[in-house]
Amino acid sequence: MPEYKYRDLKPTPEAEEVYRRWLRFLNDEFTKHKEPKLRNELVRDTLHQLLFARPHGGKLNFQLTTELPFNCVELSLDPANITLEPEYYGDIDEQKYAERKPLIYLWQMFDRSPLALNHWLGFRLRCVLGSHIFKSLGKNVKMFHGIEFSFGYNLTIEDNCTIHKYVMLDDRGEIIVRNGTSISDYASVYSHAHHPINSQDIDNRRVEVGPRARITYHASVMAGVNVGEDAILGAMAVATRDIGPGSISGGVPAKEIKKKSDVRGEGWESDGGK
Numbered sequence: 001m002p003e004y005k006y007r008d009l010k011p012t013p014e015a016e017e018v019y020r021r022w023l024r025f026l027n028d029e030f031t032k033h034k035e036p037k038l039r040n041e042l043v044r045d046t047l048h049q050l051l052f053a054r055p056h057g058g059k060l061n062f063q064l065t066t067e068l069p070f071n072c073v074e075l076s077l078d079p080a081n082i083t084l085e086p087e088y089y090g091d092i093d094e095q096k097y098a099e100r101k102p103l104i105y106l107w108q109m110f111d112r113s114p115l116a117l118n119h120w121l122g123f124r125l126r127c128v129l130g131s132h133i134f135k136s137l138g139k140n141v142k143m144f145h146g147i148e149f150s151f152g153y154n155l156t157i158e159d160n161c162t163i164h165k166y167v168m169l170d171d172r173g174e175i176i177v178r179n180g181t182s183i184s185d186y187a188s189v190y191s192h193a194h195h196p197i198n199s200q201d202i203d204n205r206r207v208e209v210g211p212r213a214r215i216t217y218h219a220s221v222m223a224g225v226n227v228g229e230d231a232i233l234g235a236m237a238v239a240t241r242d243i244g245p246g247s248i249s250g251g252v253p254a255k256e257i258k259k260k261s262d263v264r265g266e267g268w269e270s271d272g273g274k
Contacts, residue, residue, distance in 0.1 A: 011120055019121050023128050030103065030132045037080075039102035044078040046106060050113050051077070079105040086150045091172060091202060096153045100133045104152060107133075111145045119144070130157070138179070154191070158211070172202070173223060178210030187215045193223040213243075219254075230260060 010016060029042055048056040060071050075081045079102040086092060087101070107129045116122060126143040133152040138159035146166040149155055154171035157163070158179040166186045169175055173191030183189070189209060195201035205224030209215065213227045217235040221227060227243040234250030234257070243249050246260045 009120060016120075019124070023124055026125075027128045027131075030128075034099055036098045036102060039099070040078055040080045043102040043106045047077040047109050048074075050110065050115065077109075084108075086172075089150070089172065090200075091204065092151065093153065097151055100152050103129045103133050104149075111147075116145045135174075161210075173204030174206040176206075176208045178208060178213070178229075180212040181210035181214070183209070183215045184217045184219070186218045187220065189215065189221045190223045232260070 011019065026042075026046070030039065033039055033042070045056045048054065056077075060074060061067050062071060082105065084101065084104065086097065107126060110116060110122070110125060122145060123142050126147075127137065127141055130137045130141070130143065134155045134157060135153055136156040136158075138157060138161065140160045141157055142162045144163065144165040144167075147163055147169065148167070149169040150172045152171065154174040155169055156174075156176040158177060158181075160180045161177050162182045163169070163177075164183060164185045164187075167183050168188040168190075169177075169183075170188070170190045170192060175189055175191050177183070177189075189207055191205055191207045193203045193205065195203070203223070207221060207223065207225060209221065209227045210229060212230045214232045215221060215227065216233060216237075219233045219235060219237045219239070221233065221239045225239045225242055227233060227239065228245035228247065230246050231243045232248045233239055233243055233254060234248065236252070237250045237254040238252045239249065240253040243254065244256065247256045248258045248260060248263075249256050251257075
């Protein structure tokens with residue numbers, strides 16, 4: 001079978017220069033300012049320009065009923081005026097999350113903006129934000145649009161990983177995505193579980209994926225499960241126990257189908273992943 005590698009694409013030189021200046025500005029500001037209040041203001045001002053194509057400013061008229069919907073939108077561009085789902089979780093570290101919340105909100109709103117499908121810019125912006133949000137972020141990481149995570153501060157993504165669109169990385173416990181791992185569209189990795197009777201009884205369990213593992217389309221890795229080196233979890237599979245190194249597993253619950261060593265040199269049909 002032919003081998004198709006990612007192509008190296010670039011915008012025009014003029015656009016690349018503008019994009020890189022903006023990314024440097026954001027990175028510098030988030031590096032200098034860790035206080036939630038200052039980060040909130042920076043994100044508010046950025047979102048005004050991204051979504052309204054104008055700077056933030058001017059007084060809102062709260063008296064006119066006809067302007068209330070616009071006022072709600074404008075107020076909601078400030079992270080101080082909104083709540084995100086993880087803030088409701090009882091096991092949150094409020095101080096760590098408060099520092100990261102503005103950046104998480106910028107990530108989510110960028111992904112809902114007209115710029116979200118500019119992949120060249122999106123890959124780099126998410127890495128800038130991830131370097132300030134995650135426990136650790138490696139080099140040469142590609143993250144597509146629509147990715148969700150819980151707290152962010154319990155998430156490690158090592159070098160050369162690819163996280164495709166609409167992946168869920170639930171890092172309430174801890175998730176480590178090892179070097180060279182790929183997680184395909186709509187896949188989920190969980191690190192917490194609920195008691196079957198008392199849903200407020202939460203068990204946080206660490207998860208490791210890889211190195212060089214592949215979690216394919218719509219597959220799920222449940223809390224406390226590790227996916228071994230060079231392993232594949234097939235499309236729609238649910239891993240409820242560890243997946244061994246070099247294993248190709250599928251089904252609900254996932255079971256080993258083959259070892260990679262069994263198919264080297266054979267023709268191999270698509271497993272439904274990237």
